[in-house]
Amino acid sequence: MSPGPIPSSRVGWPSVARAQLRRDLALVWARRGDALQPLLFALMTASLFPLALGAEPGKLAPLAAGVLWVCVLLSGLLGLDALFRSDTEDGGLEQMLLSPAPLALLVGMRVLVHWLTTALPLLLVAPLLASMLQLPMSLLPMLMASLALGTPLLSLIGAVVAALTVGVKRSGILLPLLALPLYVPVLVFGAGSVAAAAEGYDALGALLLLAGALVLALVLAPLAAAAALRIAHT
Amino acid sequence: MDSAPAALLVARGLTYHRNQDPIFGPLDLHVDGGEAVLVRGGNGAGKTTLLKVLAGLLEATGGEARLLGAPVDTDHLARHCAYLGHRLGHKTELGCLDNLRYAATLQGRPASVAALEAALAAVGLAGYEDTPAGRMSAGQNKRLALARLSLHPGQLWLMDEPYANLDLDGIALVDRMVGAHTASGGAAFITTHGAYAAPPGRVRVIELHGNRA
Numbered sequence: 001m002s003p004g005p006i007p008s009s010r011v012g013w014p015s016v017a018r019a020q021l022r023r024d025l026a027l028v029w030a031r032r033g034d035a036l037q038p039l040l041f042a043l044m045t046a047s048l049f050p051l052a053l054g055a056e057p058g059k060l061a062p063l064a065a066g067v068l069w070v071c072v073l074l075s076g077l078l079g080l081d082a083l084f085r086s087d088t089e090d091g092g093l094e095q096m097l098l099s100p101a102p103l104a105l106l107v108g109m110r111v112l113v114h115w116l117t118t119a120l121p122l123l124l125v126a127p128l129l130a131s132m133l134q135l136p137m138s139l140l141p142m143l144m145a146s147l148a149l150g151t152p153l154l155s156l157i158g159a160v161v162a163a164l165t166v167g168v169k170r171s172g173i174l175l176p177l178l179a180l181p182l183y184v185p186v187l188v189f190g191a192g193s194v195a196a197a198a199e200g201y202d203a204l205g206a207l208l209l210l211a212g213a214l215v216l217a218l219v220l221a222p223l224a225a226a227a228a229l230r231i232a233h234t
Numbered sequence: 235m236d237s238a239p240a241a242l243l244v245a246r247g248l249t250y251h252r253n254q255d256p257i258f259g260p261l262d263l264h265v266d267g268g269e270a271v272l273v274r275g276g277n278g279a280g281k282t283t284l285l286k287v288l289a290g291l292l293e294a295t296g297g298e299a300r301l302l303g304a305p306v307d308t309d310h311l312a313r314h315c316a317y318l319g320h321r322l323g324h325k326t327e328l329g330c331l332d333n334l335r336y337a338a339t340l341q342g343r344p345a346s347v348a349a350l351e352a353a354l355a356a357v358g359l360a361g362y363e364d365t366p367a368g369r370m371s372a373g374q375n376k377r378l379a380l381a382r383l384s385l386h387p388g389q390l391w392l393m394d395e396p397y398a399n400l401d402l403d404g405i406a407l408v409d410r411m412v413g414a415h416t417a418s419g420g421a422a423f424i425t426t427h428g429a430y431a432a433p434p435g436r437v438r439v440i441e442l443h444g445n446r447a
Contacts, residue, residue, distance in 0.1 A: 019339035023325070023332065030327035030366075091321025094291060100313050100342040234292060234308060 016101035017109050024113040034082070038075035038118040039125070045071045046129045057134055064133035065143055065194035071129075072122050072147060073183055076154050077176050079118055083110065083162040084229060093233055103229065108222035111159045119151035142197040142207075149210040150190035156214075156221035157182045163228035186210070242267050242390055242421045243288070247297030250283055257283045258442055260297055267389060267419040270412050270433045272426060275442035281425035282320065284442065285392045288423065289317045301390065316341065316386035318393045322379040326368025330359055330378050333367055337382045345385055353381040357407060372399040380411060391415060391422040409433045 028035045049067050053059050084107075087093040096106050126147055130140055161179040165171040193206035241264050249259030258280035265271055273281050286292040288299055290311035299306045306312045324333045331350055338345045345353070354360060357377040367375055376399050383391060396408045412422045412433035422433070 015344060016339055016342075019336050019344070023328070023336040026328060026332060027325055030325075086325070087323075089321075090325070091319050091323040092325070093323075094289075094317060094319055094321070095323045095337060095340055097291065098289065098311055098313055098315070098317055099340045101340070106340075230308070 013101050013105055016099065017105055020106050020109040021113060024110055025116075028113060028117045034079065035117050038078045039121045041078055042071040042075040042122055043125070043129070045074070046133065049133060055134075060134040061136060062198070064130060064135035065139065065198070066191045067133055068126065068129055068135075068143065069147075069150075069187055069191040069194075072119070072126075072151060073154060073187055075122065076118055076151070076158060077179060079114065080158045080162050080179065081165075081171055081175050083114060083159060084166045084225075088166050088229070088232060093229060097230070097233065103226040104222040107159065107163070107225045107229065111155050111222065111225070114159065115152050115155040119147075119155060123147055123151065136198070139194055139198055142203055143194050145207055146190040146193045146210065149207060149214055150186050153186050153210065153214050153217055154183060156217040157186070159225045160221050160228060163225040163232065166229065167232035186213070189213075241265060242269075243299070243301055243423075245288070245297065245299040248284075248287065248294055248299055249296040250280070250287055250292065251295040252283075259295075261440075263299075263440075265390075265421050265423070265438075267421055268416050268436055270416050270422045270424060270435060270437045272424050272437060272439045273442060274426060274439055276427060279442040281427075281442055282394050285317070285319075285394050285423060285425060288312065289315060289392050291317070312390070312392075313342075314388040315390040315392050316383045316388045318379055318383055318391070318396055320394055322375055324367035324375055324378060327366055329362075329364040329366055330354055330370075330381075331363040333378060334381055334385070338385045341382070341386050341388075343385060343387045349385070353384050354378075356384065357381045358403070373401060373404055376400055377404060377407070380408065384411060389420045391420065391424075393422060393424045395425055395427075397426055397428060 046067060049063070050060060087096065096103055099106070123144070126144060127140060130143060135143065158179055161175055161182065165175045165178065168174060189206045189210050193203040196206060197203040243263060243265040245261055245263035247260040247262065249261070250257045273284060275281050283292060287294045288306065290306045290308055293308045301312045301315060304310060323337070331354070334350050334354065335345070338350065351363060354363060357380045359374065359377055359381065362370065362374065367378065376396070380396070397405050400408065409432055412424065413435050415422055416433070416435045
């Protein structure tokens with residue numbers, strides 16, 4: 001035994017993760033005006049399409065899934081820049097780095113909160129938007145499944161890019177510019193799965209690819225984002 | 235006790251260069267439990283940098299630092315030390331109690347609401363439990379950070395300008411806290427540019443002058 005009490009962490013990682021989750025949700029609630037922006041943006045954008053294209057049934061239906069997917073994707077970019085910015089500016093990141101809990105776990109919780117507060121509300125109103133865009137009811141399950149698998153993927157990829165650009169004081173267009181190319185495959189497979197189902201093809205393959213990518217991102221993205229934050233810090 | 239107590243913190247030839255410019259060092263340190271180390275020096279003497287290197291937040295250019303026998307660098311951060319930086323890490327929207335509760339769990343020792351309130355009261359923030367950190371003064375925020383420090387399970391406190399922004403009562407509070415911490419076997423590293431730092435107990439002074447220690 002080494003002399004002197006070596007302070008061991010008296011707390012398991014799950015309780016640190018819970019504390020991070022609780023704190024980040026409280027922060028979103030405190031900034032709820034900002035948190036509503038992505039939802040409002042998607043609602044506004046999606047509602048412009050029937051106005052621009054006319055409400056004839058045959059016109060909107062083939063575009064509906066693609067339009068919805070693009071709206072969801074773009075609205076997710078809105079809050080992305082703020083994901084880690086305040087932590088790097090107010091010293092919170094230093095405390096996270098020095099915590100006995102791994103940074104990747106804390107980052108993972110932050111991404112979870114981002115998804116819960118930006119993507120989940122959109123998932124809930126997606127059926128409404130789909131009917132506004134005259135998506136055939138038979139395709140709704142496929143759309144919901146693709147969004148449920150695709151939006152966490154977008155949040156995770158976005159977090160890595162946000163962590164990479166956090167060192168840039170005003171990243172402005174840089175973040176979307178870096179994130180969009182990475183979002184393209186998700187969009188292709190997400191919107192593509194609905195399009196394939198509409199044509200009568202089997203869309204399960206696209207969904208499985210999304211699911212596989214999601215599992216991969218769930219493991220790798222928090223690690224990559226944590227590494228990027230570490231680099232940004234020094 | 236089976237042998238002489240191992241040093242809490244040992245540094246050998248610790249140096250830090252930024253773009254070839256020496257910031258401090260080479261520096262040899264040997265800090266035992268029960269000691270308070272005052273790091274003195276003017277603005278830009280490298281006090282903050284030294285603390286960050288000791289915490290593992292910055293990579294030393296040369297030499298090595300060991301905390302409780304374990305190496306400290308950017309891969310092995312000094313997770314068992316409490317770090318009080320210039321930037322305190324408080325969320326301006328959240329109340330004192332919420333900030334403190336999160337920080338306590340994050341640094342490895344969750345505390346009950348009663349313990350959190352007691353820690354706030356001990357630094358003179360009783361009654362501010364629900365006040366958002368953004369509505370408090372810089373000195374009050376520093377006091378909140380001191381409450382966090384008092385809940386940290388670690389033996390080593392790295393305090394960067396803990397006296398800044400504090401009133402006379404607050405300065406006495408820091409001295410009192412450091413005294414109690416060292417009396418219980420902990421050690422504190424305190425940077426300061428002023429002469430008002432006078433924690434009780436064993437105090438060592440290190441002067442940093444630009445690139446010479």
